[in-house]
Amino acid sequence: MxxxxxxxxxxxxxxxxxxxxxxxxxxxxxxxxxxxxxxxxxxxxxxxxxxxxxxxxxxxxxxxxxxxxxxxxxxxxxxxxSSKKYKTKKRKHEIEDEDEPEVEPESFEKVIMRAVKDVASAMREGNKIFENSHHRVYTGDEIYKELEPMDLEPDELAEALMFLSRNQSDAGTLFRVPFKIRKSLLKKMMGASK
Known part of the structure; x- marks a missing residue:
């Protein structure tokens, strides 16, 4: 004012x-x-x-x-x-608006709920992509718990623990194969790296 x-x-x-x-x-x-x-x-x-x-x-x-x-x-x-042109344009728009079927507006709550669902869906999809793009990193405790049931000698257990800690991709491969072939696969992996 x-x-x-x-x-x-x-x-x-x-x-x-x-x-x-x-x-x-x-x-x-x-x-x-x-x-x-x-x-x-x-x-x-x-x-x-x-x-x-x-x-x-x-x-x-x-x-x-x-x-x-x-x-x-x-x-x-x-x-x-220009005012005459404006009036004719306005009349044309009014005629076009009458021809179009009127769509009932959705309630505000429905619009918000749909938007929240879309955001949640996008977040879930992003999480799946993120999980697939990054490899799991095994901790020393997890590696030890996986190696313990293989009945390795104490010095072999220590070498295998150090080897798998340094080579996380080999650890992931080893822990995804069936248990009965893990010991032989581990020895081949460690022998190939020497």
Missing amino acids: IALFARDRASGVHAETPKEKNARLNKTGDIKVETIEEVDQLLASNDITLEKQQKNNDDDDDGLDDIQVLSPTCFSPVQNS
Whole structure:
């Protein structure tokens, strides 16, 4: 409100209220504009419209267009071709809107619930992709628990533990095969690395 009505009424500069300005424009029908800023203010407040007119004087052949300032009370839709076009476009849109079947709007709750379900589904899918893209890293305790039932000698157990800790991909391969072939596979893996 301050931006609209912050003119200095005490000093008399721009002291006209919107009601007074409207009454003056209706009474005179003439707008006196001296600066571009005044034109901008009148355009912003929709007090005027600008209309481009071609000069047809033989005396003045510079080919420049004259811009005429019209108040909203002194022009009709017949004078302003752009307003006529706007009205026909508006009518066309109204006719198109009538032809389209109306779809009942969904309740806000249904829209929110569907959006939350979509987000949850996307998160689940992302988690599956993430799990498949990263290999499992086995801890020392997990490796030891898998090696213990193989009945390895204590020094073989220590070597196998160190080998599988360093080579996580081999540990994953070893722990995914059937238990009865694990011991022979482990010895081949360790022998091939030497």
